[in-house]
Amino acid sequence: MTVLIFALILFPACANVPQAPAAYPIAGVVVDAVTGAPVPRVELWTFVKNAEMKIIAGEDGRFRFTALEAGKYPLYGQAQGYVQEGYDQHGAFFTGIVVGAGLDSEHLVFRLHPQAVIHGRITDEHGDAVRHASVRLFASSNARGMRARGVQLQTQTDDLGEYRFAHLLAGKYYLAVQAQPWYAQAGLKWRNASMQNGSSFRRIEVKLDPTLDVVYPVTFYPGVLNERSAIELNVTAGSREEANIQLQAVPSVHVILTNLPVDEKDANNFGVGANQKIFGSFAAVFPAVSGQISPGEYEIAGLPPGEITFTINQGANPQEARMFSANVSEDNTLDVAASTAALANVSGRVIQQSGNADMQEAELTITGEDNRTASTKLRKDGTFSFASVQAGTYKPYIALPQGGQYVQQVAASGAKVHGRQVTLDGSREAQLTITLARGVGQLMGTAQLDGKPKAGAMVLLVPESGENIEDDSRMDQSDSDGTFALREILPGKYRLMAIDDGWDLEWANPAVLKPFRENAQIFEIVPDGSTKATVNVQRSTKNTPR
Incomplete structure (x- = not known):
């Protein structure tokens, strides 16, 4: 009886004690992605409530995180001689580990990729080291659904002319080197001299030492000057590739720019820059020198031969810069007015669907x-104007003090519109109407293969219209329980698909995506809406266009 009374007294007190949340593990083994052998002493880490939690795997590659609350956790690993990466990482995406009741998070196999290394030496035509050369490593990828080559890493050569790129994944790489001969002295061939009356000018040629008036062109591995002749370095996991490049000095190109606008108030209110596009994505800027020969006429020197993009800055506003490209060799005279694209005065109005709030800020x-960019403040009623915008294709972006709005639609007269892009094609006047909208949606769900949750699938959402693919598509990688989340989706009709082993697909190419679109699910995303879906994972095959 006493025991019974004691129990009755204690029971209410026990009932008020909060129960500790259930604890779950993340555990498994780290293996070499190539050999499958366990990797010892790997450092692994995750984040628990924004706090980093680290452990070291055992000699047998096994690891275990304990006492984790139910939820989703990122998992990273690194070891000497291996690439630092997330669990099942593909580019910027990786699989999150989901723990909780009924979920298996104790039998993970973390495949860590051995690092590849590219190294070499940069020399001049005499075989001597080129110090402080800029060496850029370009990688081939299709992060936005279309294969392109972009800069992944860059470094400078040391006093021995040597460079090294480590911690590389297997893949296709290209090298480009930019340097200046240590002895080079870039100078101008021409200077101006005013006549005695001061109203006219004449050129005076300056004699330059041709052995010093030299440059190194941008040089690609294995020592070629044309990017189309560049040889790719196809490195495998764990490989070490040596790539030496020899530079050859060539005579500096001198270009005379004519028919430039003249600022009578400030003759020095002028600047010219020059660069060369590499693989269509990176601009290698040249340390060229320039000077005025006469009003409206300038010389720029210290350039290599080839396709050069010139930027003409006149005035304090860099947005008024004019750009044009030309293939230069030896000495050239370029008419700037004839070389630059036509200019247009662009004006219009920005309309808010949510009302006519003050848009002055x-x-x-x-x-x-x-x-190339141009910016302007909107007037109170949303009207705007740009003066002297070069012909070309542009995307409009809006920044409002209250935020949360985006460009929904663009209409134009005097210009062509495709999606939300505007092409100015030479008309002197263009009128734009830019409509804003507010509210984005999200789509969350589970990827399944053969009726079971599928981890590591590429989940892709593309606009049904086929327009604005680059801006409006959304992508994710399914987590260990097959779940995914696509956020910040602009309202509209979309196709949802999940693809197994689809990470190297050029999905922005309609022909490549066609077989997957046919089996995709169609969704209408509404402002501030949340949609749930279960998507069946489609398999890519060897015959699938890549």
Whole structure:
């Protein structure tokens, strides 16, 4: 009886004690992605409530995190001689580990990739070391659904002319070197001299030492000057590739730019820059020198032969810069007015669907090729104007103090519109109407293969219209329980698909995506809406276009 009374007294007190949340593990083994052998002493880490938690795997590659609350956790690993990466990582995506009741998070196999190394020596035509040369490593990838080559790493050569790129994944790489001969002295061939009356000018030629007036062209592995002749370095996991490049000095190209606008108030209010596009994505800037020969006429020197992009800056506003490209060799004279694209005055109005709030503090930016941009403040009623915008294709972006709005639609007269892109094609006047909208959606769900959750699948959402693919598509990688989340989706109709082993597909190419689109699910995304879906994973095959 006493025991019974004691129990009755204690029971209410026990009932008020909060129960500790259930604890779950993340455990498994780290193996070499090539050989499958366990990798000892790997450092692994995750984040618990924004706090980093680290452990070291055993000599047998086994690891175990304990006492984790139910939830989703990122998992990273690194070891000497291996690439640092996330669990089942593909580019910027990896599989999150989901722990909780009924989920197996104790039998993970973390495949860590051995690092590849590219190293070498940069020499001049005499075989001597070229110090402080800029060496850029370009990688071939299709991060946005279309294969392209972009800069992955860059470094400078040391005093021995040597360079080294480590911690590389297997893949296709290219090398480009930019340097200046240590003895080179870039100078101008021409200077101006005013006549005695001061109203006219004449050129005076300056004699330059041709042995010093030299440059190194941008040089690609294995020592070629044309990117189309560049040889790829196809490295495998764990490999070590030596790539030596010899540079050859060539005579500096001198270009005379004519028919430039003249600023009578400030003759020095002018600047010219020059660069060369590498693989269509990177601009290698040249340390060229320039000077005025006469009003409206300038010389720029210290350039290599080849396709050069010139940027003409006149005035304090860099947005008024004019750009044009030309293939230069030896000495050239270029008419700037004839070389640059036609200019257009662009004006219009920005309309808010949510009302006509004061837009005086908003800013409109249009971005075009070659990183060409122009910005302007909107007037109170949403109207705007740009003066002297070069012909080309532009995307408009809006920045509002209150935020949360985006460009939904663009209409134009005097210009062509495709999706939300505007092409100015030479008309002197263009009128734009830019409609804004507010509210984005999200799509969350589970990827399944043969009726079971599938981890590591590429989940892809593309616009049904086929327009604005680059901006409006969303992608994720399914987590260990098959779940995925696609966020910040602009309202509209989309196709959802999940693809097994689809990470190297050029999915922005309609022909490549066609067989997967046919089996995709169609969804209408609404502002501020949340949609749930279960998507069946499609298998890519060896015959699938890549």
